Amino acid sequence: MIIYAPYGTDGDTIRKVLTGAGFKAVVADDLAQFQSVLAREAGLLVVSQEGLTEKSLELVSQMLAQQDDWAELPIIVLLDAAVHLNNAAGRLLELMPRSKLIIKQRPVHPAEMTTSVDTALRARIRQFALARYIADQEELRHELNHRVKNILASVNALFSLTRRNSADLADFSQEFAGRLNALSNVHSVLFNVDYGSVGLTELVEAILRPFNTEEVRVVATGSDQRLLSDPAQKIALSLYELATNAAKYGALSSSEGAVAVNWSVERGQGDSFVLEWSERGGPIVNPPSRTGYGTRFIRSAAHSLDGEANLEFTPAGLQVRVRVPARSVLDR
Incomplete structure (x- = not known):
């Protein structure tokens, strides 16, 4: 005054x-x-x-x-x-x-x-x-518009890539429905934290839970990290693609097979977030004759986070290592 x-x-x-x-x-x-x-x-x-x-x-x-x-x-x-x-x-x-x-x-x-x-x-x-209050409402309106556009862009990308790799309409319907369900699971987890940072352990469990219906065949380990919402979507959908592929052709298609998922933060000049997927006990794996949707998506997701994804189809099972800068994915 x-x-x-x-x-x-x-x-x-x-x-x-x-x-x-x-x-x-x-x-x-x-x-x-x-x-x-x-x-x-x-x-x-x-x-x-x-x-x-x-x-x-x-x-x-x-x-x-x-x-x-x-x-x-x-x-x-x-x-x-x-x-x-x-x-x-x-x-x-x-x-x-x-x-x-x-x-x-x-x-x-x-x-x-x-x-x-x-x-x-x-x-x-x-x-x-x-x-x-008016400013907050305006910000919420813009945020809602941004989120809806992101969701529609994700659905459009899933549609295009699934169609490109589907043999027929039945195959497309099954694959696309599964991917939409995975995307829904991701958004459910993100919604519960108001689209802020999300715990990696919770996110991994939400995506992989359907693949552990009878017994625990996918074991995830790693300290709980907080992920930013956009990287969380990319990581979750990448895990879904790996789990789906394992259920169809890899370790999860065999009663003896199992999958290990682990993640860590490697310290150094610019910390790195590392996510590894390792299959064992499944049928002998041969390298695919063409690059499928899942492989392209995982590599594209890692690249969008300024990192890289290495997929190795060994006879014992698929081995995947994703390495990205920690600053690109972790909420610190």
């Missing part, structure tokens, strides 16, 4: 009354100081009749013109009893538009002054609260 009463003891008297009631107030003793404190964020302005000079009114008018559209600065004006209030109020409104004028005639009782200040400040606080 700013007090500008340049003559006599009005400024100090008002300040003592208001600070005694628990308010914070700054007194401007002259026009130069008034201009200086006015440049800061003012919650309320108290001006005496003596402070209503042409220059001070110009300064206030300039400040009011620069305030946000939603703002309405409360201004308490102290006038002598001889002044005609209606004429004074009308003139001041012309000079200080977009303000909440409160006209008081001197002498003003301390209780009346503190009550007026309290009411005006409460109204000012509600202005800022409403402005923050």
Whole structure:
């Protein structure tokens, strides 16, 4: 709160009354100081009749013109009893538009002054609260638009890549439905943390749970890391592709097969996040004659995170190692 009463003891008297009631107030003793404190964020302005000079009114008018559209600065004006209030109020409104004028005639009782200040400040606080609410709603609207676009882009990518690698409509339907279900599982986990960072352990369990229906055949190990939401989607869908491939052709297609998933952070010049997938006990694996959807997706996902993915089709089973900068995936 700013007090500008340049003559006599009005400024100090008002300040003592208001600070005694628990308010914070700054007194401007002259026009130069008034201009200086006015440049800061003012919650309320108290001006005496003596402070209503042409220059001070110009300064206030300039400040009011620069305030946000939603703002309405409360201004308490102290006038002598001889002044005609209606004429004074009308003139001041012309000079200080977009303000909440409160006209008081001197002498003003301390209780009346503190009550007026309290009411005006409460109204000012509600202005800022409403402005923050509107800004938050606008931000949420843009965030929702961004998320929907990301989801649609993911679905479109899944559709295109699945169609390209499907032998017929039945094959496409089964593969596409499975990938959509995996994407749904990812978003369920992300939704529970409001699309912020997500625990890697929880995410891995959500994706791999369907592949451990009868017995635990996929074992995941590693310290729980917090992943950023976008990298979490890429990692989760990569794991789904690996698990699906293992169930169709690899270790999970055999009753004796099993999969080990582990992750770690390698320290060094620029820490690296490393995710490894290792299959064993399944049928003998031969390198594929063509690059399938899963392989392309995993490599593309790693590349988008400034890393790389190495897939090795050994006779014992598929071995995958994904290495990306930790800064690209971890929420630290």
